[in-house]
Amino acid sequence: MRILLFACLLISTINLRAQENTADTTSVYRIETNDGNEYIGTIISRNSEAIVLKTVRLGEITLRVVDIVRIETVLKDRIKNNLLWFDNVQATRYFFQPNGYGLKKGEAYYQNIWVVFNQVSYGFSDHFSLGVGIIPTFLFSGSADGIPFWLTPKLSIPLVDDRVNVGVGVFYANVLGGGEGGTGIAYALSTFGNKDKNLTIGIGYGFSGGELGQLPAITFSTMIRTGQRGYFISENYFLTSADETLALVSIGGRRIIKRAGLDFGLFVPYSTDQNIFFAIPWLGLTFRLDKKKN
Structure with missing residues (x-):
């Protein structure tokens, strides 16, 4: 016993x-x-x-x-x-334009551009995400009326894992208390490549006051990983009519700092009717909000 x-x-x-x-x-x-x-x-x-x-x-x-x-x-x-090699904090976007990849369920990040523009994005599922952004004018006016805001719902569908992804979505902007129909763009895009090296081609139609624009905007953007913490980014928009061609082209990069990403670059507007050359600097900061802990 x-x-x-x-x-x-x-x-x-x-x-x-x-x-x-x-x-x-x-x-x-x-x-x-x-x-x-x-x-x-x-x-x-x-x-x-x-x-x-x-x-x-x-x-x-x-x-x-x-x-x-x-x-x-x-x-x-x-x-x-x-x-x-740290994960890309904002692998679903370039500077601002989205690509075919979507946030996973529960993933979230906060993006700030030039202090003034603020957006929070959240993945409600592996295929659907929503971003909400504002310009906090109430800090200066003391009133909530007239605050600019925007919504960015997006549906992402992987056709070939880590190779081909498509996405459709809307960028909708308005002001609180405006009482108008708002303005924005409805788009569709295809992304080729993985999250570290890809190319996106997209098409979008602008709308305002309930009416859809007649001419499409074409986008052509790329992101290439350059090392442990760095990315090369180029985000470009083109709009052509019978009389004029408009373009907004950019070049820059992203620096990964653990759970944050620092975006920097230059945007150059171009018009066939304009001979003046100038560049608009871009500076943005993105923080991951979700936490992975085992």
């Missing part, structure tokens, strides 16, 4: 030990601590008090659970030359 009790106690202790000391040597994790440091590696052991992480540069290190603020799973193809 004593032998049986001892065997049961030993088995229970072993099971409890196994539950408290788990390992995951197949997945790669990024662990951020409360002192601002981050570590990338595989988990050798893990319990309620500490995690032992095997890293390439530091070997095995022990991190206290109370010091950990975030744990994220990292895809192995994001590790290049022992460096983590």
Whole structure:
């Protein structure tokens, strides 16, 4: 009887030990601590008090659970030359124009352009997202009347995973209390390539006061990853009539800073009836709002 009790106690202790000391040597994790440091590696052991992480540069290190603020799973193809290539914070857009990729369900980000333009976008499903933006004029006028706002619903459909994606959506803008029909553009687009290197061709028709424009705007945009944290971006619009051709072309980039992205570039307007050359600077900042934690 004593032998049986001892065997049961030993088995229970072993099971409890196994539950408290788990390992995951197949997945790669990024662990951020409360002192601002981050570590990338595989988990050798893990319990309620500490995690032992095997890293390439530091070997095995022990991190206290109370010091950990975030744990994220990292895809192995994001590790290049022992460096983590951060995810594109705003992979579904160029500077402002969307592409065929959509936010996943629960993903969200906040975008600010030149301090004045503010937008929050959220993925309600893997195929539908909605953005809401405003210019906070009430900070200066003290009134909510006349605040410019816009809505950007978009439906995204992958035709070939990570190769071909199509999207349809609307950019609708109005002012609070305006009482008018608003203005905007309805568009469709196709994106070829993955989230790190792609090309988008789109077409859109403007509308205002309930009437649809007769001439389409054509868009041609591209995004190419240049390194661990950098992207090259070009976003371009073309509108042609019988008398004139209008274009808005841009060149710039994006710098990934952990969960944020800094966009910078120049937009150059062009018209066949205009000989003046000038460039409009672009500066935007995007923050991811959703949190991945294991």
